[in-house]
Amino acid sequence: MPNVIEIKNLTFKYKDKIALHNIDIAFPARQVTALIGPSGCGKSTLLRCLNRMNDLIEQTAISGEITYEGKDIYDRYYDVIELRTKIGMVFQKPNPFPMSIFDNVAYGPRCQGVKEKKKLQEIVKKALLDAALYEEVKDRLKESAMSLSGGQQQRLCIARAIAMNPQVILMDEPTSALDPIATAKIEELISDLKTSYTIIIVTHNMQQAARISDFTAFFLMGNLVEYGETDQIFSKPLQPKTEEYITGRFG
Amino acid sequence: MKTNRHRLDKIYLSLISFISLFGVVILVLVFAYIFNKGTRLLSWNLIVGDYYPEVYNARSDGVIGENMFVRPENLSENAWFSAKWGIALEDNADFEGKNYIKVVYIDKNSPLANMPDKNDTNHMVGLKKGHSLDKVIFTNNVIVLSREGAQNAILLFDEAEGIADIIFSKPGNGIRGSLITTGYLILFTLIIALPLGIFTAIYLNEFANPGRWYVKWLRRLVETLTGVPSIIYGLFGAALFIPFISSITSSEGGNILTGALTLSVMVLPIVISATEDALKAIPDDFRHASLALGANRSQTTFKIVLRAAIPGILSGVLLSIGRIIGESAALIYAVGTAIKDKIILTEKSTSLSVFIWSVMSGENPNFELAASVAIIIMIFVLLLNLGIKIISSKFIFKHN
Amino acid sequence: MPRLLLIPAIISASFVILIIMFVIQKGASPFLFSSYGDQKVSFIRFMMGQTWFIPPNEYGILYIVINTVYVVSLAAIISSPIAIFSGLFIAKIVPKIFKNLFQTVVELLAAIPSIIYGVFGLGVITKFVVRIASLGGIQTAGGISGMATVLVLAVMIYPTITLMSVTAINTVDHDLGKASLALGATKIQTLFKVTLASAKPGIITGIVLGLGRALGEATAVSMVAGNAGSGPVFDLFKTTRTLTSTMLLGIKETSGLDYDIRFSVGVVLIFIIIAFNILLGHFKKKAGRFA
Numbered sequence: 001m002p003n004v005i006e007i008k009n010l011t012f013k014y015k016d017k018i019a020l021h022n023i024d025i026a027f028p029a030r031q032v033t034a035l036i037g038p039s040g041c042g043k044s045t046l047l048r049c050l051n052r053m054n055d056l057i058e059q060t061a062i063s064g065e066i067t068y069e070g071k072d073i074y075d076r077y078y079d080v081i082e083l084r085t086k087i088g089m090v091f092q093k094p095n096p097f098p099m100s101i102f103d104n105v106a107y108g109p110r111c112q113g114v115k116e117k118k119k120l121q122e123i124v125k126k127a128l129l130d131a132a133l134y135e136e137v138k139d140r141l142k143e144s145a146m147s148l149s150g151g152q153q154q155r156l157c158i159a160r161a162i163a164m165n166p167q168v169i170l171m172d173e174p175t176s177a178l179d180p181i182a183t184a185k186i187e188e189l190i191s192d193l194k195t196s197y198t199i200i201i202v203t204h205n206m207q208q209a210a211r212i213s214d215f216t217a218f219f220l221m222g223n224l225v226e227y228g229e230t231d232q233i234f235s236k237p238l239q240p241k242t243e244e245y246i247t248g249r250f251g
Numbered sequence: 252m253k254t255n256r257h258r259l260d261k262i263y264l265s266l267i268s269f270i271s272l273f274g275v276v277i278l279v280l281v282f283a284y285i286f287n288k289g290t291r292l293l294s295w296n297l298i299v300g301d302y303y304p305e306v307y308n309a310r311s312d313g314v315i316g317e318n319m320f321v322r323p324e325n326l327s328e329n330a331w332f333s334a335k336w337g338i339a340l341e342d343n344a345d346f347e348g349k350n351y352i353k354v355v356y357i358d359k360n361s362p363l364a365n366m367p368d369k370n371d372t373n374h375m376v377g378l379k380k381g382h383s384l385d386k387v388i389f390t391n392n393v394i395v396l397s398r399e400g401a402q403n404a405i406l407l408f409d410e411a412e413g414i415a416d417i418i419f420s421k422p423g424n425g426i427r428g429s430l431i432t433t434g435y436l437i438l439f440t441l442i443i444a445l446p447l448g449i450f451t452a453i454y455l456n457e458f459a460n461p462g463r464w465y466v467k468w469l470r471r472l473v474e475t476l477t478g479v480p481s482i483i484y485g486l487f488g489a490a491l492f493i494p495f496i497s498s499i500t501s502s503e504g505g506n507i508l509t510g511a512l513t514l515s516v517m518v519l520p521i522v523i524s525a526t527e528d529a530l531k532a533i534p535d536d537f538r539h540a541s542l543a544l545g546a547n548r549s550q551t552t553f554k555i556v557l558r559a560a561i562p563g564i565l566s567g568v569l570l571s572i573g574r575i576i577g578e579s580a581a582l583i584y585a586v587g588t589a590i591k592d593k594i595i596l597t598e599k600s601t602s603l604s605v606f607i608w609s610v611m612s613g614e615n616p617n618f619e620l621a622a623s624v625a626i627i628i629m630i631f632v633l634l635l636n637l638g639i640k641i642i643s644s645k646f647i648f649k650h651n
Numbered sequence: 652m653p654r655l656l657l658i659p660a661i662i663s664a665s666f667v668i669l670i671i672m673f674v675i676q677k678g679a680s681p682f683l684f685s686s687y688g689d690q691k692v693s694f695i696r697f698m699m700g701q702t703w704f705i706p707p708n709e710y711g712i713l714y715i716v717i718n719t720v721y722v723v724s725l726a727a728i729i730s731s732p733i734a735i736f737s738g739l740f741i742a743k744i745v746p747k748i749f750k751n752l753f754q755t756v757v758e759l760l761a762a763i764p765s766i767i768y769g770v771f772g773l774g775v776i777t778k779f780v781v782r783i784a785s786l787g788g789i790q791t792a793g794g795i796s797g798m799a800t801v802l803v804l805a806v807m808i809y810p811t812i813t814l815m816s817v818t819a820i821n822t823v824d825h826d827l828g829k830a831s832l833a834l835g836a837t838k839i840q841t842l843f844k845v846t847l848a849s850a851k852p853g854i855i856t857g858i859v860l861g862l863g864r865a866l867g868e869a870t871a872v873s874m875v876a877g878n879a880g881s882g883p884v885f886d887l888f889k890t891t892r893t894l895t896s897t898m899l900l901g902i903k904e905t906s907g908l909d910y911d912i913r914f915s916v917g918v919v920l921i922f923i924i925i926a927f928n929i930l931l932g933h934f935k936k937k938a939g940r941f942a
Contacts, residue, residue: 085835095826098849108834263839271740273733274757281771450659458653472664480867486917490673516666577764580869604766625767
C-alpha cells in the first residue's frame with residue numbers, strides 16, 4: 001500500500017503554545033484513517049495542516065515536512081490552491097453555500113474554470129450519486145441547499161468535495177452535529193467512498209473509529225501516542241495511555 | 252498555472268483596495284477644502300460677533316496736535332500709520348473681493364476714538380480696531396473713500412485739519428446669533444423628544460407584548476419615521492407646528508419653537524432605537540434580581556433597568572445633537588432662512604447649518620464664511636462621534 | 652403603569668400618519684380650492700407637465716420626477732460598486748490594524764451634514780465639472796449641472812452603502828469562506844462567489860437605504876442642481892431640477908399657491924419613496940431566496 005501523505009517531524013505552534021510535537025505519520029492510499037484523542041490533543045490541527053487551512057490563522061509557526069505525492073506541500077513554490085483541489089475537506093457543521101443544490105456541487109469545478117453546462121451537469125450528477133444523495137434531490141437541484149435536512153446537507157458537502165475529484169478527503173468530525181440515523185448513513189457512505197478515495201477522519205466517537213477505519217492514530221497533548229491498524233489499536237494497544245483512552249477511563 | 256492564478260488574485264485584491272481608498276480621498280478633500288477656505292475667517296470675532304454690520308456716522312471736534320502719537324512696534328508692515336491721528340489702517344478685501352480699509356490700531360487718546368454721533372450728538376461713538384473705514388469728509392472738503400486704499404487715506408488724514416463727516420462700520424458676518432439658536436434648538440428638541448422617546452422605548456421593550464397586533468403596528472410606524480427625508484419633516488413642521496404655535500403665541504410664521512418641535516419628531520426614532528438597544532443589552536438577571544427582592548415591574552424598570560440604560564440613552568442624545576446641528580432642509584421650511592442677531596424664541600432665526608445655507612444661496616455665495624462655519628460644525632460632529640465611541644466602548648459592551 | 656406608557660408610544664407612532672396626513676392635506680389644496688385669488692391647478696397637467704410653471708396657475712412635475720429618478724439612479728450606479736468593494740475591503744481584506752481606521756473614515760463621511768456636502772459640491776465638484784466640460788469644449792452654468800448632482804449624491808450615499816455592506820459581510824458565517832477555500836477556490840473567488848453572494852440581502856438593504864437618502868436629499872442637491880424650468884434633462888452638463896430642489900429653491904413667500912404647490916411636490920416625493928421601498932423589498936426577497 002503506497003502512502004499518499006507522509007509527515008516527518010512536524011511541529012506546529014500557535015502563538016507560544018505547541019499544538020503538535022514531532023509528529024511522524026504516513027497515510028496509506030484508499031484506506032480510512034481515524035484520528036482520535038481527547039479535545040485539544042491536536043488531531044484537528046493536524047488535519048488542517050494537510051490542506052494548509054492553518055495558513056488562514058495568524059501567529060502560527062510550522063516546522064518539519066509534509067509531503068503529498070512526494071512533494072513538500074509547505075514548499076514556497078507549492079500551489080496551495082492546486083493542493084486543495086486534490087485534498088478535499090468536510091467540516092464539523094454542515095456548511096452548504098446559500099445557493100442552489102446544483103450550484104453548491106458545481107462550485108469547485110466552476111472555480112477551476114469549468115464552464116460547459118453539460119460537463120457540469122455530469123460532474124454534479126456523479127458527485128451526488130457517489131455521495132448517495134442523488135435519489136433524494138434529483139428533482140429539486142435548483143432549490144436552495146438550505147432546505148435540506150442536516151444529514152442531507154452534510155452529504156451535500158461531501159458531494160461538493162467529491163465533485164473536485166480529489167485523491168484525499170479530510171473529514172473533521174463530520175457527524176458530530178447529526179442525529180444517529182444521519183450518522184449511520186454518513187458512515188455507510190464513508191465505507192463506500194474508500195474504494196476510490198483516501199479518507200482521513202477526525203472523530204470523537206470511539207465506536208465510529210472502530211467501525212469505519214482501517215488505521216487509527218491516537219493523539220494526546222500534541223503527541224502521536226500510537227498509530228496502527230484499527231483492529232490492533234482497539235484489541236491490543238501497545239501503549240497504556242491508548243488503552244486507558246479507548247476503554248473510556250479519560251477523555 | 253500557479254503563478255498566473257496567484258498573480259491575478261493579487262491584482263484583483265490590489266484593485267479592490269485601491270478603489271476602497273475612495274472614502275479616504277473624499278474625506279481628505281472635504282476637510283482640505285473647508286479648512287483651506289475657512290481658516291482665514293475663523294476667529295473669536297466670528298464666534299461672538301453680530302451677523303449684520305453696524306454703521307456709524309460721526310464728526311470729530313477733537314483738537315489735533317502735531318504728530319503726537321507714536322507708531323506701536325507690533326504693527327504689521329502693511330499697516331499705514333498716522334502720527335497725527337493715532338490710527339493705523341490696512342488694505343483688506345471682503346469675500347466678494349471688494350477692497351476696504353481696515354482699522355488695525357487706534358490709540359486710546361486719538362480724537363477718533365471718541366466722537367459725537369451725527370444722529371444723536373449726546374451719544375459718543377468711537378472707531379475701534381477691526382472696524383472698516385467707509386468714507387471720510389474732511390473740513391477742507393477732501394473726501395476719503397474706502398476703495399482708494401489705506402496709503403491714500405493716511406496721506407489725506409495727515410493733511411487734514413478736521414473731520415466734518417466720518418462713516419465707519421463694525422463688520423458683520425458673526426455667528427453668535429446662529430450659535431445661540433443652535434443651542435436653543437438642541438435644548439428644546441431634547442426636552443420634547445427625550446421623555447417621549449424614552450417612554451416609548453420602555454413601553455415597547457419592557458411592557459408591550461410583542462405578539463400583539465397593535466404592538467407590531469406601533470413598532471412598524473415608529474421604524475418608518477427613520478426613512479422619512481428631512482425635507483418632508485420640514486413640510487410637516489410648516490403644515491402643523493407653524494399654525495399651532497401661531498395660534499398660542501403672537502408669532503407669525505416659522506420660529507425657533509416650531510423648529511424644535513419639528514426636529515423633535517425627527518430625532519424621535521434615534522432616541523427610541525438607542526434606548527431600546529440599551530434596554531436590550533441589559534441581562535434579564537438584572538430584572539429578575541430586582542423582582543425577586545419584591546420590587547414590582549414599574550419600580551424595577553425605573554429604578555434598576557433605566558439606570559443601567561443611561562449610557563445607551565446618552566449616546567442617543569449625542570446622535571440626536573449631531574442630527575440637530577447638521578439639519579438644514581427641515582429647518583428651512585419649519586423656521587426660515589433669516590439670519591438674526593437678537594434671538595427670540597417666537598421669531599425666525601437660523602441654526603449654524605441654515606446659516607451656511609443663507610450665506611450660500613444669495614447672488615454671491617460667501618464660500619469663506621460658509622467654510623469657517625463648516626469647520627465649527629465639523630468640530631462638533633467630530634467631538635460627538637468621539638463621545639459616542641467612548642460611551643459604546645466603555646459601557647455598552649460591558650453587558651455582553 | 653403599562654397602560655399609561657401606551658400613551659407616549661401611541662404619540663410616537665402617530666407621527667408618521669400625521670406627517671402623511673398634513674403634507675397631503677396641504678399638498679392637495681392647490682388642486683381642490685382656489686384660494687389667495689389663484690385659480691385651481693389642474694392635477695392632470697401637474698402630473699404630466701414638462702414645464703415647472705406657466706403663469707398664472709399651471710404647474711408640471713413629470714419631468715422633475717424623471718430628472719430625480721435619473722440622477723439618483725446614476726448616483727447609485729456609480730456609488731454602489733465602489734461602496735460594496737469598500738465594504739469587502741474593510742470586512743475581509745484590510746490588515747486588522749487598519750480596519751478601525753477605514754471604518755472610522757466611512758463613519759465620519761456618514762456623519763458629515765448635507766449642508767457641508769453642499770458647500771463642498773459648490774466649491775469643488777462644480778469646478779471639477781467645469782473642467783471636465785471644458786475638455787469637450789462644453790459650456791456649463793458654472794458647473795451647476797446634472798453631473799454635479801449625480802457626483803454629490805454618489806459621495807453622500809457611499810458611506811450608507813459601505814457601512815451596511817460591512818455589517819452584512821461580517822454576519823456571513825466564516826465556515827462558508829473556509830469551505831470555499833478548502834475546495835481550491837482563490838481568495839477573490841471566495842469573496843465574490845460566497846461572501847458577497849451570502850451578504851446580498853444585507854447589501855441590497857444598504858442600497859435601498861442609500862437610494863432613500865438620495866431621493867430625499869435636499870440641501871446639497873439644491874446647491875448644485877440648478878433650477879431648470881422645463882425638461883426632462885438628460886444632458887449631464889445642463890442644469891437640472893429635482894423634486895427636493897424644487898421644494899427648497901425659489902421660495903418667496905410662506906403662503907399662497909407658489910408655496911403650497913411645493914407641498915404637492917412633497918407628496919409626490921413621499922409616494923416615490925414608498926414605491927421604491929416596495930420595489931426593492933421585492934428584489935431583496937428574490938436575492939434572499941437561498942439565505
